[in-house]
Amino acid sequence: MKRVVVAGAGISGLSLAFELERLGVSVLVLESDRRAGGKIETDRCDGYICERGPASYLDRHNSITPLARHLGIEGRVLPASAAGERRLVVADGRLHDTPLDAAAFLRSRLLPWSAKLRMLADLFLPRGSSARGQEESVTAFASRRLGAQAGERLLQPLVSGLYAGDPDVVSLPAAFPLMASLEREHRSLVLGMRADLKQQRAKRQAASAAPRLSSFVSGLDELTTALASKLGDRLRLGARVAQVERVAAGFRLAVDEGGRSSTLDADALVLAIPAHQACAVVQPLDSDLSEILTRIPYVPVALVHLGYFASALPEPADAYGFFVPASQHLKILGAIFASAIFPDRAPAGFSLFSVRTGGARHPETASLPDEELTALAHADLRGLLGLTAPPAFAHIARHERALPQYTLGHMDRVAALEAGERRYPGLYFHGNAYHNAGVPELVSRSGKLARRLAEELAR
Numbered sequence: 001m002k003r004v005v006v007a008g009a010g011i012s013g014l015s016l017a018f019e020l021e022r023l024g025v026s027v028l029v030l031e032s033d034r035r036a037g038g039k040i041e042t043d044r045c046d047g048y049i050c051e052r053g054p055a056s057y058l059d060r061h062n063s064i065t066p067l068a069r070h071l072g073i074e075g076r077v078l079p080a081s082a083a084g085e086r087r088l089v090v091a092d093g094r095l096h097d098t099p100l101d102a103a104a105f106l107r108s109r110l111l112p113w114s115a116k117l118r119m120l121a122d123l124f125l126p127r128g129s130s131a132r133g134q135e136e137s138v139t140a141f142a143s144r145r146l147g148a149q150a151g152e153r154l155l156q157p158l159v160s161g162l163y164a165g166d167p168d169v170v171s172l173p174a175a176f177p178l179m180a181s182l183e184r185e186h187r188s189l190v191l192g193m194r195a196d197l198k199q200q201r202a203k204r205q206a207a208s209a210a211p212r213l214s215s216f217v218s219g220l221d222e223l224t225t226a227l228a229s230k231l232g233d234r235l236r237l238g239a240r241v242a243q244v245e246r247v248a249a250g251f252r253l254a255v256d257e258g259g260r261s262s263t264l265d266a267d268a269l270v271l272a273i274p275a276h277q278a279c280a281v282v283q284p285l286d287s288d289l290s291e292i293l294t295r296i297p298y299v300p301v302a303l304v305h306l307g308y309f310a311s312a313l314p315e316p317a318d319a320y321g322f323f324v325p326a327s328q329h330l331k332i333l334g335a336i337f338a339s340a341i342f343p344d345r346a347p348a349g350f351s352l353f354s355v356r357t358g359g360a361r362h363p364e365t366a367s368l369p370d371e372e373l374t375a376l377a378h379a380d381l382r383g384l385l386g387l388t389a390p391p392a393f394a395h396i397a398r399h400e401r402a403l404p405q406y407t408l409g410h411m412d413r414v415a416a417l418e419a420g421e422r423r424y425p426g427l428y429f430h431g432n433a434y435h436n437a438g439v440p441e442l443v444s445r446s447g448k449l450a451r452r453l454a455e456e457l458a459r
Helices: 011-022 064-071 102-107 113-123 138-146 148-154 156-163 177-186 189-206 221-234 275-282 287-294 363-367 370-385 410-423 439-458
Strands: 003-007 026-031 042-045 048-051 077-079 087-091 094-097 213-216 235-237 239-247 250-257 260-266 268-271 298-309 321-323 332-336 350-358 393-404 427-429
Touching (some): 003 260, 011 026, 011 064, 011 221, 011 439, 026 221, 026 239, 042 393, 048 393, 064 221, 064 439, 113 148, 138 156, 138 189, 148 156, 156 321, 156 332, 177 189, 221 235, 239 268, 239 275, 250 268, 268 275, 268 439, 275 287, 287 410, 298 363, 332 370, 350 363, 350 393, 363 393, 370 393
Parallel strands (some): 026 235
Antiparallel strands (some): 087 094, 239 250, 250 260, 298 350, 298 393
């Protein structure tokens, strides 16, 4: 029976392996770490639930819902409160709601009238380069369509919020393909966003299972823990794929397991590991592919989880959280109001905030000592929320290489890697280094890749 080896037990590798098993394909997952889950990991400390990576998901692809059902954990899915629908942006040192309709846009103080009028010019502008499939930075796209100030306060914060990246160099069609498609299909970004919003609202009204921000009762790693448990002995922890070479039957892998070296043959190999690890694996096979992988950069991120007495908040924090545009003189990139959107994320009488810092904008802050990092996060949070007391709880999670960056040229790099897959049938690059980094998108791509692999192996 033909066998697939998956290198990496993050959400991409785990969900792919689970789907392959459901399709009757023999699979083995090798993970260099002593735990499965990758960046999805939940710390439970002193009554707080602190996410070390993603904190929630919006299942627009309907991929997590069926997966949770197959795993038997659908009853553990935890929808967000109404506060999860509200996003805030920092401007002029204050928090502002992101306007979701025309009336809110007109009332909003997020933008001065001059910027609002410039933004309306989008209704009459022709399609640009992104609509023609060419790469353009988020800053260039936002300025062209909406004007510099509106782009800086409405679109650029998404780059920090989702990728911790620099909007001047992040590729819009690679990072936000929906934005490019809206311009392509509707010509006007404003009209396209309005149509998309109307479509989403219609779906909510028509279906009880419409996409909603969600997590799991005790944290997002319930999902990866359940996947790892289902795989059982088809998952080997502490086993690193060191190198790969082509052989007649497929691929021969050099595996390092606790200092002990061995070889393993596979009919197909899926590299669901970070690009900076995959480059070393494929170096003996194809140095050109290895070099392309080295050109996918990563940025460091620190998550500072701060717990406060509820009485320290002048008013309730009833929102998902906020994003910080680059023009604001803050060292943090944003924060999630964890206990406002999910119950039991903090003990009774306390509120939990998850503050993100580092990234492409402030990489140096991610490596500050714990005490300095806590003080920095608290100072910026206090200035925005008017906190009247210091945190009663602090917990820090650091990632030296947290998030891949889809910088300009990323689409060409992915195309070159796909050409490499065609040169070496049975080799696949899979995960957030190449395509949209959201958990539902990664699970959806795992399902598609599993079906493709099953078909190819059956020939």
